Amino acid sequence: MNTVIQSKPNQSNLGEGAPAHSTSGNIASVQGKNPQHTDIPAIQVEAVDLSYGKVEVLKQLQLSIPKGQIIAILGPNGAGKTSLINILLGLTKANTGRAQVLGEAPGSMAAKLRLGVVLQHAELAENLSVAELIQLFRQYYPAPLGLTELLQRAGLTHLKSRRYGKLSGGEKRRVQFALALAGDPELIFLDEPTTGLDIQSRQQLWSQIRQCAEQGRTVVLTTHYLEEADQLAHRIVVMNQGQIIADGAPQAIKSHIELKQVRCTTHLPAQHLLLEKLARDPEVAAIQHDIVPHEGSVRYQLRIDTHNAEAVVRALLQTDDQLSDLEVSGAGLEQAFLALTNSQNAGETKVNQAKTQEASA
Amino acid sequence: MNSATQQHSKPGINWRAQAYEALNELRRSARMPMFVLPSLLFPWMFYTFFGVLFNKGGGHAAYLMVSYACFGVIGPALFGFGVSVSVDRQQGLLSLKRAVAMPVSAYFNAKIIMSLIFGLIIIHGLLVIALTMTDLSISFGQWIALATVLLLGALPFCALGLAIGIWVNAQAAPAVINLVYLPSAFLSGLWIPIFLLPQSLQQVAWILPPYHFSQLCYGVLGISQGYPMTIHLFALLAFTVLFLALAKKGYQRISDR
Known part of the structure:
Protein backbone atom coordinates (compact mmCIF):
# COMPACT_ATOMS: atom_id res chain seq x y z
CA MET A 1 0.00 0.00 0.00
CA ASN A 2 1.81 3.09 -1.17
CA THR A 3 0.50 5.99 0.77
CA VAL A 4 1.89 9.46 0.83
CA ILE A 5 1.78 10.46 4.44
CA GLN A 6 0.50 13.98 4.69
CA SER A 7 0.79 16.20 7.69
CA LYS A 8 -1.48 14.97 10.42
CA PRO A 9 -3.12 17.11 13.06
CA ASN A 10 -0.73 17.46 15.94
CA GLN A 11 -1.91 14.89 18.42
CA SER A 12 -0.39 16.44 21.51
CA ASN A 13 -2.25 19.66 20.95
CA LEU A 14 -5.70 18.23 20.64
CA GLY A 15 -8.47 18.41 23.12
CA GLU A 16 -10.12 21.32 24.79
CA GLY A 17 -7.01 23.48 24.94
CA ALA A 18 -5.67 25.88 22.38
CA PRO A 19 -5.78 24.55 18.84
CA ALA A 20 -2.34 24.09 17.39
CA HIS A 21 -2.90 25.75 14.07
CA SER A 22 -4.60 28.95 13.27
CA THR A 23 -7.22 28.45 10.64
CA SER A 24 -9.74 30.56 8.88
CA GLY A 25 -12.45 28.92 10.95
CA ASN A 26 -14.32 30.20 13.90
CA ILE A 27 -11.89 29.20 16.63
CA ALA A 28 -13.09 31.55 19.31
CA SER A 29 -16.46 29.89 19.55
CA VAL A 30 -14.88 26.48 19.90
CA GLN A 31 -12.35 27.38 22.54
CA GLY A 32 -14.94 28.25 25.10
CA LYS A 33 -16.76 25.01 24.58
CA ASN A 34 -17.88 23.25 27.76
CA PRO A 35 -14.66 23.52 29.74
CA GLN A 36 -16.42 22.05 32.77
CA HIS A 37 -17.33 18.82 30.98
CA THR A 38 -13.93 17.71 29.76
CA ALA A 249 -2.91 4.20 17.22
CA PRO A 250 -2.71 4.04 13.40
CA GLN A 251 0.89 2.82 13.40
CA ALA A 252 0.09 -0.10 15.69
CA ILE A 253 -3.04 -1.02 13.77
CA LYS A 254 -1.33 -0.65 10.45
CA SER A 255 1.54 -2.97 11.28
CA HIS A 256 -1.00 -5.38 12.68
CA ILE A 257 -3.33 -5.19 9.75
CA GLU A 258 -1.03 -4.67 6.80
CA LEU A 259 -0.47 -8.15 5.48
CA LYS A 260 1.69 -9.23 2.58
CA GLN A 261 0.81 -12.22 0.52
CA VAL A 262 3.61 -14.56 -0.54
CA ARG A 263 2.77 -16.94 -3.38
CA CYS A 264 5.00 -19.57 -4.88
CA THR A 265 5.16 -23.05 -6.34
CA THR A 266 7.12 -25.41 -4.12
CA HIS A 267 7.68 -29.13 -3.60
CA LEU A 268 7.51 -28.82 0.19
CA PRO A 269 4.63 -30.93 1.50
CA ALA A 270 2.26 -29.50 4.10
CA GLN A 271 3.84 -31.63 6.83
CA HIS A 272 7.25 -30.13 6.14
CA LEU A 273 8.96 -28.76 9.24
CA LEU A 274 9.27 -25.27 7.81
CA LEU A 275 5.56 -25.01 7.03
CA GLU A 276 4.67 -26.33 10.48
CA LYS A 277 6.99 -23.72 11.94
CA LEU A 278 5.50 -20.93 9.83
CA ALA A 279 2.03 -21.98 10.89
CA ARG A 280 3.02 -21.40 14.51
CA ASP A 281 4.69 -18.05 13.70
CA PRO A 282 2.60 -15.21 15.20
CA GLU A 283 3.46 -13.03 12.21
CA VAL A 284 1.88 -15.47 9.79
CA ALA A 285 -1.84 -14.99 9.43
CA ALA A 286 -2.82 -17.78 7.08
CA ILE A 287 -1.31 -20.54 4.98
CA GLN A 288 -2.91 -22.16 1.99
CA HIS A 289 -1.31 -25.24 0.49
CA ASP A 290 -2.77 -26.86 -2.65
CA ILE A 291 -1.47 -29.69 -4.76
CA VAL A 292 -0.93 -28.92 -8.46
CA PRO A 293 0.00 -31.30 -11.30
CA HIS A 294 3.48 -30.48 -12.56
CA GLU A 295 5.11 -32.52 -15.31
CA GLY A 296 4.54 -35.87 -13.64
CA SER A 297 5.97 -34.88 -10.24
CA VAL A 298 4.17 -33.38 -7.26
CA ARG A 299 4.21 -29.65 -6.77
CA TYR A 300 2.27 -27.45 -4.40
CA GLN A 301 0.83 -24.02 -4.79
CA LEU A 302 1.66 -22.18 -1.57
CA ARG A 303 0.06 -18.95 -0.35
CA ILE A 304 1.09 -17.33 2.92
CA ASP A 305 -0.45 -14.18 4.41
CA THR A 306 2.14 -12.61 6.70
CA HIS A 307 3.22 -9.44 8.40
CA ASN A 308 6.83 -10.24 7.63
CA ALA A 309 7.12 -11.23 3.99
CA GLU A 310 10.92 -10.90 3.95
CA ALA A 311 11.43 -13.52 6.67
CA VAL A 312 9.04 -15.93 5.01
CA VAL A 313 10.65 -15.53 1.58
CA ARG A 314 14.13 -15.97 3.06
CA ALA A 315 13.13 -19.17 4.85
CA LEU A 316 11.37 -20.56 1.80
CA LEU A 317 14.34 -19.90 -0.51
CA GLN A 318 16.78 -21.42 1.96
CA THR A 319 14.70 -24.58 2.32
CA ASP A 320 13.51 -25.11 -1.24
CA ASP A 321 16.08 -24.41 -3.95
CA GLN A 322 13.62 -25.37 -6.69
CA LEU A 323 11.06 -22.83 -5.57
CA SER A 324 9.45 -21.04 -8.50
CA ASP A 325 6.80 -18.48 -9.43
CA LEU A 326 7.60 -16.41 -6.33
CA GLU A 327 5.31 -13.44 -5.94
CA VAL A 328 4.87 -10.98 -3.07
CA SER A 329 1.90 -8.63 -3.02
CA GLY A 330 -0.15 -6.65 -0.59
CA ALA A 331 -2.97 -8.75 0.75
CA GLY A 332 -6.40 -7.26 0.62
CA LEU A 333 -7.95 -5.68 3.65
CA GLU A 334 -10.52 -8.48 3.75
CA GLN A 335 -7.74 -11.00 4.42
CA ALA A 336 -6.30 -8.72 7.08
CA PHE A 337 -9.67 -8.52 8.85
CA LEU A 338 -10.03 -12.25 8.64
CA ALA A 339 -6.53 -12.68 10.01
CA LEU A 340 -7.25 -10.31 12.88
CA THR A 341 -10.43 -12.17 13.73
CA ASN A 342 -8.63 -15.50 13.57
CA SER A 343 -5.63 -14.32 15.55
CA GLN A 344 -7.85 -14.39 18.62
CA ASN A 345 -8.10 -18.15 18.12
CA ALA A 346 -4.27 -18.40 18.03
CA GLY A 347 -1.90 -20.36 15.81
CA GLU A 348 -3.56 -23.74 15.97
CA THR A 349 -6.17 -22.53 13.52
CA LYS A 350 -3.49 -21.92 10.97
CA VAL A 351 -2.05 -25.40 11.38
CA ASN A 352 -5.51 -26.83 11.00
CA GLN A 353 -6.05 -24.66 7.96
CA ALA A 354 -2.90 -26.01 6.42
CA LYS A 355 -3.84 -29.57 7.30
CA THR A 356 -7.30 -29.19 5.91
CA GLN A 357 -5.95 -27.83 2.69
CA GLU A 358 -3.60 -30.80 2.50
CA ALA A 359 -6.39 -33.27 3.19
CA SER A 360 -8.61 -31.78 0.56
CA ALA A 361 -5.80 -31.69 -1.99
CA MET B 1 -22.33 28.70 23.29
CA ASN B 2 -23.15 26.57 26.28
CA SER B 3 -25.66 28.94 27.74
CA ALA B 4 -27.20 29.35 24.33
CA THR B 5 -27.52 25.59 24.05
CA GLN B 6 -29.30 25.43 27.35
CA GLN B 7 -31.61 28.24 26.42
CA HIS B 8 -32.39 26.52 23.21
CA SER B 9 -33.02 23.09 24.65
CA LYS B 10 -35.66 24.46 26.97
CA PRO B 11 -39.03 23.22 25.87
CA GLY B 12 -40.31 25.63 23.31
CA ILE B 13 -40.88 25.87 19.63
CA ASN B 14 -38.04 26.61 17.25
CA TRP B 15 -40.10 28.92 15.05
CA ARG B 16 -37.23 29.63 12.71
CA ALA B 17 -36.85 25.94 11.91
CA GLN B 18 -40.61 25.57 11.47
CA ALA B 19 -40.77 28.54 9.10
CA TYR B 20 -37.72 27.53 7.04
CA GLU B 21 -38.83 23.95 6.76
CA ALA B 22 -42.19 25.14 5.38
CA LEU B 23 -40.51 27.70 3.10
CA ASN B 24 -38.22 25.07 1.61
CA GLU B 25 -41.09 22.64 1.17
CA LEU B 26 -42.87 25.37 -0.79
CA ARG B 27 -39.80 26.00 -2.91
CA ARG B 28 -39.42 22.30 -3.60
CA SER B 29 -42.96 22.11 -4.95
CA ALA B 30 -42.94 25.43 -6.73
CA ARG B 31 -39.91 24.26 -8.71
CA MET B 32 -41.73 21.19 -9.94
CA PRO B 33 -44.35 22.58 -12.32
CA MET B 34 -44.90 19.10 -13.71
CA PHE B 35 -46.11 18.13 -10.26
CA VAL B 36 -47.97 21.35 -9.40
CA LEU B 37 -49.95 21.86 -12.60
CA PRO B 38 -51.48 18.39 -12.89
CA SER B 39 -52.32 18.41 -9.18
CA LEU B 40 -54.28 21.63 -9.64
CA LEU B 41 -55.73 20.98 -13.09
CA PHE B 42 -57.00 17.51 -12.27
CA PRO B 43 -59.80 18.52 -9.85
CA TRP B 44 -60.68 21.62 -11.92
CA MET B 45 -60.95 19.55 -15.07
CA PHE B 46 -62.92 16.82 -13.35
CA TYR B 47 -65.35 19.34 -11.94
CA THR B 48 -65.75 21.13 -15.26
CA PHE B 49 -66.49 17.88 -17.12
CA PHE B 50 -68.69 16.03 -14.66
CA GLY B 51 -69.97 18.72 -12.32
CA VAL B 52 -70.64 21.46 -14.89
CA LEU B 53 -70.81 20.33 -18.54
CA PHE B 54 -72.29 16.89 -17.90
CA ASN B 55 -74.82 18.37 -15.51
CA LYS B 56 -76.10 21.29 -17.60
CA GLY B 57 -79.40 22.38 -16.13
CA GLY B 58 -79.42 19.47 -13.68
CA GLY B 59 -79.41 21.60 -10.55
CA HIS B 60 -77.42 20.59 -7.48
CA ALA B 61 -74.86 23.31 -8.25
CA ALA B 62 -73.83 23.77 -4.62
CA TYR B 63 -73.85 20.04 -3.99
CA LEU B 64 -71.53 19.26 -6.88
CA MET B 65 -69.18 22.12 -6.18
CA VAL B 66 -68.81 20.90 -2.59
CA SER B 67 -68.21 17.28 -3.60
CA TYR B 68 -65.49 18.23 -6.07
CA ALA B 69 -63.97 20.55 -3.49
CA CYS B 70 -63.75 17.60 -1.08
CA PHE B 71 -62.25 15.50 -3.84
CA GLY B 72 -59.84 18.35 -4.63
CA VAL B 73 -58.45 18.85 -1.13
CA ILE B 74 -58.07 15.12 -0.41
CA GLY B 75 -55.68 14.74 -3.37
CA PRO B 76 -52.80 16.95 -2.21
CA ALA B 77 -53.22 15.69 1.34
CA LEU B 78 -52.77 12.07 0.25
CA PHE B 79 -50.13 12.68 -2.42
CA GLY B 80 -48.28 15.50 -0.67
CA PHE B 81 -47.78 13.33 2.36
CA GLY B 82 -47.78 9.85 0.93
CA VAL B 83 -45.42 10.26 -1.98
CA SER B 84 -43.03 12.77 -0.46
CA VAL B 85 -42.64 10.99 2.89
CA SER B 86 -42.04 7.76 1.03
CA VAL B 87 -39.43 9.34 -1.22
CA ASP B 88 -37.71 11.14 1.67
CA ARG B 89 -37.62 7.91 3.60
CA GLN B 90 -36.15 5.92 0.75
CA GLN B 91 -33.53 8.53 -0.10
CA GLY B 92 -32.31 8.66 3.48
CA LEU B 93 -33.42 12.27 3.90
CA LEU B 94 -35.83 11.31 6.68
CA SER B 95 -33.01 9.52 8.52
CA LEU B 96 -30.77 12.56 8.19
CA LYS B 97 -33.54 14.83 9.45
CA ARG B 98 -34.17 12.52 12.38
CA ALA B 99 -30.46 12.47 13.20
CA VAL B 100 -30.04 16.26 13.25
CA ALA B 101 -31.60 18.84 15.55
CA MET B 102 -34.62 19.47 13.33
CA PRO B 103 -37.82 19.43 15.37
CA VAL B 104 -39.71 16.44 13.95
CA SER B 105 -42.89 18.48 14.02
CA ALA B 106 -41.33 20.99 11.60
CA TYR B 107 -41.00 18.28 8.99
CA PHE B 108 -44.65 17.27 9.26
CA ASN B 109 -45.99 20.78 9.70
CA ALA B 110 -44.24 21.84 6.50
CA LYS B 111 -46.01 19.10 4.59
CA ILE B 112 -49.36 19.94 6.21
CA ILE B 113 -48.94 23.59 5.23
CA MET B 114 -48.04 22.51 1.70
CA SER B 115 -51.18 20.37 1.43
CA LEU B 116 -53.34 23.17 2.77
CA ILE B 117 -51.93 25.70 0.31
CA PHE B 118 -52.64 23.31 -2.55
CA GLY B 119 -56.12 22.75 -1.09
CA LEU B 120 -56.76 26.49 -0.88
CA ILE B 121 -55.78 27.08 -4.48
CA ILE B 122 -57.85 24.13 -5.68
CA ILE B 123 -61.06 25.13 -3.89
CA HIS B 124 -60.80 28.74 -5.00
CA GLY B 125 -60.33 27.61 -8.58
CA LEU B 126 -63.43 25.46 -8.20
CA LEU B 127 -65.32 28.42 -6.74
CA VAL B 128 -64.43 30.56 -9.73
CA ILE B 129 -65.55 27.84 -12.14
CA ALA B 130 -68.78 27.35 -10.20
CA LEU B 131 -69.59 31.05 -10.01
CA THR B 132 -68.96 31.65 -13.71
CA MET B 133 -70.40 28.49 -15.19
CA THR B 134 -73.19 27.39 -12.86
CA ASP B 135 -76.03 29.06 -11.01
CA LEU B 136 -74.29 28.58 -7.65
CA SER B 137 -75.14 31.20 -5.10
CA ILE B 138 -73.13 31.25 -1.91
CA SER B 139 -72.63 34.03 0.64
CA PHE B 140 -69.21 35.19 1.70
CA GLY B 141 -69.79 33.89 5.22
CA GLN B 142 -70.89 30.49 3.91
CA TRP B 143 -67.80 30.27 1.75
CA ILE B 144 -65.46 31.10 4.65
CA ALA B 145 -67.17 28.46 6.79
CA LEU B 146 -67.06 25.92 3.99
CA ALA B 147 -63.40 26.61 3.19
CA THR B 148 -62.50 26.20 6.88
CA VAL B 149 -64.26 22.83 7.11
CA LEU B 150 -62.68 21.74 3.82
CA LEU B 151 -59.17 22.56 5.02
CA LEU B 152 -59.59 21.10 8.51
CA GLY B 153 -61.20 18.06 6.97
CA ALA B 154 -58.10 17.51 4.86
CA LEU B 155 -56.07 16.71 7.98
CA PRO B 156 -57.32 13.12 8.42
CA PHE B 157 -56.20 12.52 4.83
CA CYS B 158 -52.77 13.95 5.65
CA ALA B 159 -52.64 11.29 8.37
CA LEU B 160 -53.69 8.60 5.89
CA GLY B 161 -51.08 9.82 3.39
CA LEU B 162 -48.46 9.75 6.13
CA ALA B 163 -49.34 6.17 7.02
CA ILE B 164 -49.05 5.15 3.37
CA GLY B 165 -45.80 7.08 2.93
CA ILE B 166 -44.25 5.37 5.92
CA TRP B 167 -45.32 1.85 5.03
CA VAL B 168 -45.14 1.79 1.23
CA ASN B 169 -42.01 2.24 -0.88
CA ALA B 170 -41.59 5.21 -3.17
CA GLN B 171 -42.21 3.35 -6.42
CA ALA B 172 -45.48 1.88 -5.19
CA ALA B 173 -46.78 4.88 -3.23
CA PRO B 174 -48.55 6.75 -6.09
CA ALA B 175 -50.31 3.58 -7.22
CA VAL B 176 -51.39 2.66 -3.70
CA ILE B 177 -52.65 6.19 -3.11
CA ASN B 178 -54.68 6.16 -6.32
CA LEU B 179 -56.09 2.80 -5.33
CA VAL B 180 -57.29 4.30 -2.06
CA TYR B 181 -58.19 7.76 -3.37
CA LEU B 182 -60.23 7.18 -6.51
CA PRO B 183 -62.51 4.28 -5.44
CA SER B 184 -63.17 5.80 -2.02
CA ALA B 185 -64.01 9.15 -3.63
CA PHE B 186 -66.45 7.47 -6.00
CA LEU B 187 -68.06 5.29 -3.33
CA SER B 188 -68.41 8.27 -1.00
CA GLY B 189 -70.41 10.12 -3.62
CA LEU B 190 -67.81 12.73 -4.56
CA TRP B 191 -68.21 12.20 -8.31
CA ILE B 192 -71.82 11.16 -8.56
CA PRO B 193 -74.09 12.33 -5.71
CA ILE B 194 -74.41 9.68 -3.05
CA PHE B 195 -78.22 9.60 -3.33
CA LEU B 196 -77.91 8.56 -6.97
CA LEU B 197 -75.81 5.52 -6.05
CA PRO B 198 -77.50 2.12 -5.47
CA GLN B 199 -78.67 1.57 -1.91
CA SER B 200 -76.02 -1.11 -1.23
CA LEU B 201 -73.19 1.22 -2.23
CA GLN B 202 -74.64 3.94 -0.03
CA GLN B 203 -74.15 1.56 2.92
CA VAL B 204 -70.52 0.99 1.98
CA ALA B 205 -69.89 4.74 2.12
CA TRP B 206 -70.22 4.67 5.90
CA ILE B 207 -66.85 2.98 6.30
CA LEU B 208 -65.12 5.51 4.06
CA PRO B 209 -63.54 8.70 5.45
CA PRO B 210 -64.38 10.86 2.37
CA TYR B 211 -68.08 10.19 2.94
CA HIS B 212 -68.01 11.64 6.45
CA PHE B 213 -65.81 14.49 5.31
CA SER B 214 -68.20 15.43 2.50
CA GLN B 215 -71.24 15.19 4.74
CA LEU B 216 -69.63 17.69 7.15
CA CYS B 217 -69.03 20.03 4.21
CA TYR B 218 -72.60 19.67 2.87
CA GLY B 219 -73.71 20.35 6.44
CA VAL B 220 -72.22 23.83 6.25
CA LEU B 221 -74.67 24.63 3.42
CA GLY B 222 -77.51 22.60 4.95
CA ILE B 223 -77.54 20.03 2.13
CA SER B 224 -76.21 16.94 3.93
CA GLN B 225 -78.07 13.64 4.04
CA GLY B 226 -79.36 14.72 7.42
CA TYR B 227 -77.50 12.52 9.86
CA PRO B 228 -76.18 14.30 12.96
CA MET B 229 -72.94 16.12 12.20
CA THR B 230 -71.41 14.76 15.43
CA ILE B 231 -71.51 11.24 13.95
CA HIS B 232 -69.49 12.35 10.92
CA LEU B 233 -67.12 14.36 13.07
CA PHE B 234 -66.60 11.43 15.41
CA ALA B 235 -66.04 9.04 12.49
CA LEU B 236 -63.38 11.33 10.99
CA LEU B 237 -61.64 11.69 14.35
CA ALA B 238 -61.65 7.92 14.79
CA PHE B 239 -60.15 7.45 11.31
CA THR B 240 -57.49 10.06 12.10
CA VAL B 241 -56.50 8.26 15.28
CA LEU B 242 -56.35 4.97 13.38
CA PHE B 243 -54.18 6.44 10.59
CA LEU B 244 -51.84 8.13 13.05
CA ALA B 245 -51.50 4.89 15.01
CA LEU B 246 -50.62 3.07 11.78
CA ALA B 247 -48.11 5.77 10.88
CA LYS B 248 -46.59 5.64 14.35
CA LYS B 249 -46.23 1.88 14.18
CA GLY B 250 -44.45 2.21 10.85
CA TYR B 251 -42.25 5.00 12.17
CA GLN B 252 -41.19 2.81 15.09
CA ARG B 253 -40.46 -0.01 12.69
CA ILE B 254 -38.10 2.32 10.82
CA SER B 255 -36.24 3.27 13.98
CA ASP B 256 -35.94 -0.33 15.15
CA ARG B 257 -34.48 -1.31 11.83
Missing part, protein backbone atom coordinates in the same frame (compact mmCIF):
# COMPACT_ATOMS: atom_id res chain seq x y z
CA ASP A 39 -14.16 14.48 31.76
CA ILE A 40 -17.28 13.32 29.92
CA PRO A 41 -16.27 11.22 26.91
CA ALA A 42 -17.62 12.15 23.50
CA ILE A 43 -18.91 8.64 23.11
CA GLN A 44 -19.52 5.90 25.61
CA VAL A 45 -20.81 2.51 24.53
CA GLU A 46 -21.32 -0.26 27.06
CA ALA A 47 -22.24 -3.85 26.28
CA VAL A 48 -24.37 -2.96 23.28
CA ASP A 49 -26.07 -5.82 21.46
CA LEU A 50 -28.03 -5.41 18.26
CA SER A 51 -29.66 -8.06 16.14
CA TYR A 52 -32.18 -8.05 13.32
CA GLY A 53 -34.08 -11.27 13.73
CA LYS A 54 -31.49 -13.99 14.01
CA VAL A 55 -28.70 -11.92 12.51
CA GLU A 56 -26.40 -10.55 15.18
CA VAL A 57 -25.11 -7.19 14.00
CA LEU A 58 -23.33 -5.95 17.12
CA LYS A 59 -22.10 -8.22 19.87
CA GLN A 60 -21.41 -6.86 23.35
CA LEU A 61 -19.81 -3.75 21.94
CA GLN A 62 -17.66 -1.71 24.30
CA LEU A 63 -16.18 1.63 23.26
CA SER A 64 -15.14 4.89 24.84
CA ILE A 65 -13.98 7.87 22.80
CA PRO A 66 -12.57 10.97 24.49
CA LYS A 67 -13.22 14.43 23.15
CA GLY A 68 -11.04 16.14 20.61
CA GLN A 69 -9.80 13.27 18.47
CA ILE A 70 -10.35 11.91 15.01
CA ILE A 71 -11.45 8.31 15.38
CA ALA A 72 -11.73 6.00 12.40
CA ILE A 73 -13.95 2.97 12.65
CA LEU A 74 -12.47 0.62 10.10
CA GLY A 75 -13.99 -2.58 8.86
CA PRO A 76 -15.29 -4.44 5.82
CA ASN A 77 -18.86 -4.07 4.62
CA GLY A 78 -21.26 -5.66 7.05
CA ALA A 79 -18.91 -5.26 10.01
CA GLY A 80 -21.52 -3.26 11.91
CA LYS A 81 -19.97 0.21 11.51
CA THR A 82 -23.09 1.91 10.22
CA SER A 83 -25.24 0.14 12.80
CA LEU A 84 -23.01 1.51 15.53
CA ILE A 85 -23.25 5.04 14.11
CA ASN A 86 -27.03 4.70 13.80
CA ILE A 87 -27.27 3.71 17.46
CA LEU A 88 -25.17 6.72 18.46
CA LEU A 89 -27.41 8.98 16.37
CA GLY A 90 -30.55 7.54 17.91
CA LEU A 91 -31.72 6.22 14.53
CA THR A 92 -31.58 2.62 15.73
CA LYS A 93 -32.26 1.26 19.17
CA ALA A 94 -29.84 -1.26 20.66
CA ASN A 95 -31.40 -4.44 22.02
CA THR A 96 -29.38 -4.25 25.21
CA GLY A 97 -26.58 -2.17 26.65
CA ARG A 98 -26.08 1.54 27.05
CA ALA A 99 -24.85 4.26 24.73
CA GLN A 100 -24.18 7.92 25.45
CA VAL A 101 -23.16 10.78 23.21
CA LEU A 102 -21.54 13.80 24.91
CA GLY A 103 -23.07 12.53 28.12
CA GLU A 104 -26.56 12.61 26.64
CA ALA A 105 -28.92 9.94 25.39
CA PRO A 106 -28.52 9.23 21.65
CA GLY A 107 -31.29 10.87 19.68
CA SER A 108 -32.15 13.37 22.43
CA MET A 109 -32.43 17.00 21.35
CA ALA A 110 -29.70 17.86 23.89
CA ALA A 111 -27.32 15.54 22.03
CA LYS A 112 -28.49 16.49 18.54
CA LEU A 113 -27.89 20.19 19.12
CA ARG A 114 -24.21 19.48 19.76
CA LEU A 115 -23.42 17.14 16.88
CA GLY A 116 -23.24 17.10 13.11
CA VAL A 117 -23.84 14.21 10.74
CA VAL A 118 -22.93 13.04 7.27
CA LEU A 119 -24.88 9.86 6.58
CA GLN A 120 -23.75 7.28 4.05
CA HIS A 121 -26.96 7.36 2.02
CA ALA A 122 -28.87 10.61 2.28
CA GLU A 123 -30.01 12.52 -0.79
CA LEU A 124 -31.10 16.06 -0.14
CA ALA A 125 -33.86 17.90 -1.99
CA GLU A 126 -32.64 18.06 -5.59
CA ASN A 127 -34.23 21.36 -6.51
CA LEU A 128 -33.06 23.40 -3.56
CA SER A 129 -29.87 25.42 -3.93
CA VAL A 130 -26.74 24.86 -1.88
CA ALA A 131 -27.28 28.10 0.05
CA GLU A 132 -30.94 27.29 0.71
CA LEU A 133 -30.05 23.88 2.14
CA ILE A 134 -27.36 25.33 4.38
CA GLN A 135 -29.68 28.11 5.54
CA LEU A 136 -32.32 25.54 6.42
CA PHE A 137 -29.94 23.49 8.54
CA ARG A 138 -28.58 26.61 10.25
CA GLN A 139 -32.06 27.30 11.60
CA TYR A 140 -32.00 24.14 13.69
CA TYR A 141 -29.24 25.40 15.98
CA PRO A 142 -29.01 28.17 18.55
CA ALA A 143 -25.55 29.44 17.50
CA PRO A 144 -24.88 28.25 13.95
CA LEU A 145 -21.80 29.12 11.93
CA GLY A 146 -22.36 31.82 9.33
CA LEU A 147 -23.52 30.95 5.83
CA THR A 148 -20.48 32.61 4.26
CA GLU A 149 -18.11 30.74 6.53
CA LEU A 150 -19.80 27.39 5.89
CA LEU A 151 -19.73 27.93 2.12
CA GLN A 152 -16.09 28.84 2.29
CA ARG A 153 -15.12 26.00 4.63
CA ALA A 154 -16.67 23.43 2.32
CA GLY A 155 -15.34 25.10 -0.83
CA LEU A 156 -18.85 25.84 -2.09
CA THR A 157 -18.83 29.62 -2.38
CA HIS A 158 -18.90 29.54 -6.19
CA LEU A 159 -21.68 26.92 -6.12
CA LYS A 160 -24.00 28.53 -3.61
CA SER A 161 -26.82 29.21 -6.08
CA ARG A 162 -26.60 25.87 -7.81
CA ARG A 163 -29.36 23.32 -7.30
CA TYR A 164 -28.27 20.30 -5.28
CA GLY A 165 -29.39 17.93 -8.03
CA LYS A 166 -26.96 19.53 -10.48
CA LEU A 167 -23.88 18.91 -8.32
CA SER A 168 -21.25 16.21 -8.80
CA GLY A 169 -20.83 13.44 -6.24
CA GLY A 170 -17.92 15.20 -4.57
CA GLU A 171 -19.75 18.53 -4.44
CA LYS A 172 -22.80 16.85 -2.90
CA ARG A 173 -20.58 15.36 -0.20
CA ARG A 174 -19.19 18.83 0.51
CA VAL A 175 -22.71 20.20 0.88
CA GLN A 176 -23.51 17.39 3.32
CA PHE A 177 -20.32 18.22 5.17
CA ALA A 178 -21.30 21.89 5.36
CA LEU A 179 -24.69 20.85 6.76
CA ALA A 180 -22.93 18.74 9.38
CA LEU A 181 -20.89 21.78 10.41
CA ALA A 182 -23.84 24.17 10.39
CA GLY A 183 -24.56 23.97 14.10
CA ASP A 184 -20.92 24.53 15.13
CA PRO A 185 -20.90 20.98 16.56
CA GLU A 186 -18.60 19.50 19.18
CA LEU A 187 -18.88 16.08 17.62
CA ILE A 188 -19.18 15.10 13.96
CA PHE A 189 -20.19 11.70 12.62
CA LEU A 190 -19.18 10.84 9.06
CA ASP A 191 -20.40 7.50 7.78
CA GLU A 192 -18.13 6.47 4.89
CA PRO A 193 -17.75 10.09 3.79
CA THR A 194 -15.39 9.40 0.90
CA THR A 195 -16.88 6.25 -0.59
CA GLY A 196 -17.31 6.76 -4.31
CA LEU A 197 -15.33 10.01 -4.44
CA ASP A 198 -12.40 10.66 -6.74
CA ILE A 199 -8.95 11.23 -5.27
CA GLN A 200 -9.13 15.01 -5.44
CA SER A 201 -12.50 15.22 -3.69
CA ARG A 202 -11.33 12.73 -1.12
CA GLN A 203 -8.27 14.78 -0.26
CA GLN A 204 -10.31 17.98 -0.05
CA LEU A 205 -12.62 16.31 2.42
CA TRP A 206 -9.70 14.96 4.39
CA SER A 207 -8.24 18.41 4.86
CA GLN A 208 -11.65 19.73 5.94
CA ILE A 209 -11.93 16.91 8.48
CA ARG A 210 -8.47 17.72 9.82
CA GLN A 211 -9.45 21.33 10.14
CA CYS A 212 -12.40 20.28 12.31
CA ALA A 213 -10.11 18.40 14.66
CA GLU A 214 -7.71 21.32 14.82
CA GLN A 215 -10.61 23.37 16.14
CA GLY A 216 -11.15 20.91 18.95
CA ARG A 217 -14.08 19.04 17.46
CA THR A 218 -14.32 15.30 17.87
CA VAL A 219 -14.67 13.47 14.57
CA VAL A 220 -15.91 9.89 14.28
CA LEU A 221 -15.73 8.47 10.79
CA THR A 222 -16.28 5.03 9.36
CA THR A 223 -14.34 3.76 6.41
CA HIS A 224 -13.26 0.59 4.75
CA TYR A 225 -10.04 2.11 3.51
CA LEU A 226 -7.03 1.51 5.76
CA GLU A 227 -5.25 4.33 3.97
CA GLU A 228 -7.95 6.80 4.90
CA ALA A 229 -8.02 5.74 8.53
CA ASP A 230 -4.25 5.86 8.68
CA GLN A 231 -3.97 9.32 7.16
CA LEU A 232 -6.71 10.95 9.17
CA ALA A 233 -7.20 9.33 12.50
CA HIS A 234 -5.49 9.60 15.85
CA ARG A 235 -7.00 6.27 16.74
CA ILE A 236 -8.36 3.39 14.69
CA VAL A 237 -11.04 1.04 15.92
CA VAL A 238 -11.20 -2.07 13.76
CA MET A 239 -14.55 -3.83 13.57
CA ASN A 240 -15.47 -7.13 12.02
CA GLN A 241 -18.61 -9.21 12.36
CA GLY A 242 -20.10 -6.91 14.96
CA GLN A 243 -17.11 -6.88 17.25
CA ILE A 244 -14.16 -4.61 17.88
CA ILE A 245 -11.15 -6.70 17.00
CA ALA A 246 -8.43 -4.07 17.35
CA ASP A 247 -8.21 -0.59 18.78
CA GLY A 248 -5.16 1.63 18.86
